[in-house]
Amino acid sequence: MAEWHCHKCKVPTEEKEIELLYMDMPGFQMAFVCPSCNGKWVSEEVVIGNIIPGEEELEAKLE
Ligand SMILES: [Zn+2]
Numbered sequence: 001m002a003e004w005h006c007h008k009c010k011v012p013t014e015e016k017e018i019e020l021l022y023m024d025m026p027g028f029q030m031a032f033v034c035p036s037c038n039g040k041w042v043s044e045e046v047v048i049g050n051i052i053p054g055e056e057e058l059e060a061k062l063e
Contacts, residue, residue: 004041006034013041 004013013032018040032041 004032009036
C-alpha cells in the first residue's frame, strides 16, 4: 500500500483504527491519522467496503 502523507504537515500518516460515524453506521475503521495535526482520512477502500454491503442489503429488502 502506498504511504499517505498529510497535505499540511508533509509527514507520513499513521494507519490506525478509529471510531467512525459514516452513513449512520458506527464502528471502528482503519484510517490514516496525521501524528502532527491529528487529521484523519479514511481510505477509499474502506468507504467502498461500507457502501456496497449496505446497498446489497437494501436490494434484498426490495425483493
Ligand atoms: Zn498534518
